[in-house]
Structure formats: structure tokens, C-alpha cells
Amino acid sequence: MNASGNVNDLIAFFAVARERSFTRAAAKLGVSQSALSHTIRGLEERLGMRLLTRTTRSVAPTEAGARLLTNVGPKFDEIDAELMALSELRDKPAGNIRITAGEHAAETILWPALREFLPDYPDINVETVVDYGFTDIVAERFDAGVRLGEQVAKDMIAVRVGPDMRMAVVGAPAYFADRKRPRTPQDLTDHSCIKLRLPTYGGIYAWEFEKGGRELKVRVEGQLVFNTGPLILGAALSGAGLAYLPEDRVQRHIEEGRLVRVLADWCAPFAGYHLYYPSRRQPTPAFALLVDALRYRAK
Structure with missing residues (x-):
């Protein structure tokens, strides 16, 4: 088989392996699904090993296919x-x-x-x-x-x-109607905080503070957990608890009286x-x- 045939067959394999679908890969390459399947079978036969595992519902690289995709695909x-x-x-x-x-x-x-x-x-x-x-x-x-x-x-x-940037701890005036405002990060243990779930490891984000060279991370508690900023902001505006959000996202609400900022002296700028x-x-x-x-x- 000549070099151009090798290259074209590899391109076909990379498309299927990345799309995890012969149908989507064929559409992307502008060829028929049957022609693409024939190309992949021919490549596997010449290499003497399976590159893809096929089921009625999915396509996934084998160990050999994954190695080829990882090491050769980027090139x-x-x-x-x-x-x-x-x-x-x-x-x-x-x-x-x-x-x-x-x-x-x-x-x-x-x-x-x-x-x-x-x-x-x-x-x-x-x-x-x-x-x-x-x-x-x-x-x-x-x-x-x-x-x-x-x-x-x-x-x-x-x-x-x-x-x-700076972060800001904020709550609605209604939230503070019958609660003391926190003066230190440790005071947050007495408050209902709206938590953020991190996507990478699934953990809850610990609020980070710094003052006078002293850094603190506080694992806050509260009934609500979200994984997006807008939902956290909406909950804070409704009076459901305290939120920890980028300053620019809440500044207008603070200026217009819909949110009250606390612990500003503990929120230092960062890159x-x-x-x-x-x-x-x-x-x-x-x-x-x-x-x-x-x-x-x-x-």
C-alpha cells in the first residue's frame, strides 16, 4: 500500500475514533458509511489487529486504537x-x-x-x-x-x-433582617451559604480569603448547592443565603441595594x-x- 493510502486510512480511523460514530465520521469526511467501514476493516487487516470495538449503540477505540489516537493523532x-x-x-x-x-x-x-x-x-x-x-x-x-x-x-x-479580580461575599437585605453580618470568615459557620459544586472532582468549593498575608479556606454550609454562577446569584438575590461570586458580577446589585456586601476586607485581589x-x-x-x-x- 502506498503512503497516500496509509495517510487516508489513518485520517478515516481518527475521524471515527474521535466522533465515536461511523455515521458522524462519514458525514464529516464526505464519504458513505459503508465505504468508511470498508476502509477501517482494510486498515485493521493490514495491521493485524482490531482498532475499534463496535456495538449496535457505540464505537470505541481498542487499547491499540487508543494508543494510535494518542500518539499519532496529534501529529x-x-x-x-x-x-x-x-x-x-x-x-x-x-x-x-x-x-x-x-x-x-x-x-x-x-x-x-x-x-x-x-x-x-x-x-x-x-x-x-x-x-x-x-x-x-x-x-x-x-x-x-x-x-x-x-x-x-x-x-x-x-x-x-x-x-x-476580587471575589465578594453578598446577601440580600432580607437575609440580614434577622441575622448578624459576619465580620470574619469564621463567622460564616453561623450562616446559610449557597455552595458551588466543582465539576472536575465533584467536590464543594471552599471559599478562599486573605488578609494581612493570612490565607483561609472555609468549607461553608447551607441547604443549596449549584454548579453555575447565575443560579447562585439568583438564589442570593431571593434571600436564600450568602453567595461568594466575582465582584463584577454583583457590583451593580450592591450599588442598587439588592445585595449587601460583607467581608470585603478579607477578599484580596488575585491574578x-x-x-x-x-x-x-x-x-x-x-x-x-x-x-x-x-x-x-x-x-
Whole structure:
């Protein structure tokens, strides 16, 4: 079998393994499902091993298939990226960019920048996937992610895209009608707090405080647990308990009297959002333009 046949067969395998479906992979490649199935069977026969486990409901890589996908797949992605970069040197910036970010970063950092950026580059498409977990952007085939500076892995290139941040502990006036306001983080044990469940490990987030170089983490208690900021905010506004949220998300409600802030002196600033991507990634012109548009510039 010639080299081009090998390459085409591997591309077919990667599509099926990533989509976990012959139907979706065939549609993505623009071939019939039967032709794709024939290609995969031929590849398995030549290698002398099964690469995919097929059932009536699903398709999954075997151990050999997973190894091929993990070790060889990224190299094909790099080739695709380089070819795209070459084509963009000839044409105007174009291409698809996938970014993963938390909900707050998507709302306050990505969307405002994209709203200004995209009209000038009609051939650039940007997909934003909201995910609270620590997504493996290489394995999940994202071009970049946006997370807080302290959360970015050391082997990534990080670009600051937002200012320093502060958290805020807030409650509705109705909540404080018959309760004393907490003066120290330890006082939170006497309050009903609205908790956040972390997606990565399923644990409850411990509220973090700092004052005069002293750091504290408080495992709060309360009847309510949510996994998104807007639901926590809504519950706090209704008087259901205290919330711990980014300052910019609650500032307007504080100014207009719908929320009362407490423990402000225990909420120190910390490094804000950063865009990050693999150091070995060769940025395409389209990606480089987007990075520059997102780069934080202090006013």
C-alpha cells in the first residue's frame, strides 16, 4: 500500500475514533458509511489487529486504537495546522478557532472582544465552549483555553486577557433582617451559604480569603448547592443565603441595594483571566490576530 493510502486510512480511523460514530465520521469526511467501514476493516487487516470495538449503540477505540489516537493523532493535527497557516499566508486570515472557558470568562472577556473582533474578519469562525472543569485542550482539540492565571499549567503559553479580580461575599437585605453580618470568615459557620459544586472532582468549593498575608479556606454550609454562577446569584438575590461570586458580577446589585456586601476586607485581589495554549503550537495568522485582540491592556 502506498503512503497516500496509509495517510487516508489513518485520517478515516481518527475521524471515527474521535466522533465515536461511523455515521458522524462519514458525514464529516464526505464519504458513505459503508465505504468508511470498508476502509477501517482494510486498515485493521493490514495491521493485524482490531482498532475499534463496535456495538449496535457505540464505537470505541481498542487499547491499540487508543494508543494510535494518542500518539499519532496529534501529529496529524499539527500537519493540518501548518497547512492551514501556509494557506492563510496566501489568503486573508481565515479558519476555525475553538476556545474553552468558564461561564464568567466567556461572558466578561471573550464575548465583548469577539463582538468587536469578528466583524473585521468575516472568514474567521470562533467556537466558545463553556466548561467549568480543567479541560485538556490538547486531547479535546481546542486551540486555547481561558482560566485564572493561577490555574494555567506551567508548560502552556499564557497571555493575560483580563484585569486582576476580587471575589465578594453578598446577601440580600432580607437575609440580614434577622441575622448578624459576619465580620470574619469564621463567622460564616453561623450562616446559610449557597455552595458551588466543582465539576472536575465533584467536590464543594471552599471559599478562599486573605488578609494581612493570612490565607483561609472555609468549607461553608447551607441547604443549596449549584454548579453555575447565575443560579447562585439568583438564589442570593431571593434571600436564600450568602453567595461568594466575582465582584463584577454583583457590583451593580450592591450599588442598587439588592445585595449587601460583607467581608470585603478579607477578599484580596488575585491574578485575572489568561488565555493559554500549548507552547509547541504554531499559531495561525487567524489565531494570532485573536490573541492580540484579547490581550489585556491596562487603561
